Amino acid sequence: MYHEEISTSDVDDESELEGGEKFMKCPFCGEIDNKVIDSRLSKDGNVIRRRRECIVCSRRFTTYENIEDIPVMIIKKDGRREVFSREKVRLGIQKACQKRDISINVIEEFLDELERDLRETGEKEIPSPKIGEKVMSKLHDLDDVAYVRFASVYREFKDVNDFVSELKSLLSKH
Ligand SMILES: [Zn+2]
Numbered sequence: 001m002y003h004e005e006i007s008t009s010d011v012d013d014e015s016e017l018e019g020g021e022k023f024m025k026c027p028f029c030g031e032i033d034n035k036v037i038d039s040r041l042s043k044d045g046n047v048i049r050r051r052r053e054c055i056v057c058s059r060r061f062t063t064y065e066n067i068e069d070i071p072v073m074i075i076k077k078d079g080r081r082e083v084f085s086r087e088k089v090r091l092g093i094q095k096a097c098q099k100r101d102i103s104i105n106v107i108e109e110f111l112d113e114l115e116r117d118l119r120e121t122g123e124k125e126i127p128s129p130k131i132g133e134k135v136m137s138k139l140h141d142l143d144d145v146a147y148v149r150f151a152s153v154y155r156e157f158k159d160v161n162d163f164v165s166e167l168k169s170l171l172s173k174h
Helices: 086-096 104-120 128-142 144-154 160-171
Strands: 014-016 022-024 034-041 047-054 060-066 073-075 081-083 125-127
Touching: 034 104, 073 128, 086 104, 086 128, 086 144, 104 128, 125 128, 128 144, 144 160
Parallel strands: 073 125
Antiparallel strands: 014 022, 034 047, 047 060, 073 081
C-alpha cells in the first residue's frame, strides 16, 4: 500500500501496469483494487462510465474508459488465460454457419455486440463458457442447423443420446 496526493480528477488516475493492463487507482488512497458498482455505456457507445468503490477506504469514484482500450481476458476450461480473440469466435461461428443463409453482416454485428457486452461487464476475466453460451443463444435465434453444429462442437456431446436430447429440446420449441 502506498499513498499519494488526493486527486480531483478521476480520469487522470488511470495508470498503466507493466503488462499494459489498465487499472483504476482510488483517487483518495491510491489503492488499485476496487469493485465496480455500476457501468454505463455512453450514448455513442464508445465510452464506459463506471462507479467504483475502493476495497481499502470504501470511498466511491467514477472512471471513464474508452471501450477499445479495455482488455478482455478469457479464462479457458483448463484455467489458462488468453486475450479475447474476436477472430477465433468468428471462425467458430462461420464454421457453424457454413452454407446456411446467414450474412457476414449479421455475424459481424453479433461480434460487435458480444465484444461490447464483454467490456461493459467490467470483469477483467471472463470464463470461456460465458462466451459459448452467448454464441449459442444467438445462433439459436438465427438458424437451427448452425445452432446444432455449434452446440455439438461446443458442448462436446459425449454420445449420441446427448445429441438427440439436444435436438429434441430444440424441436419442441417449434
Ligand atoms: Zn481508497
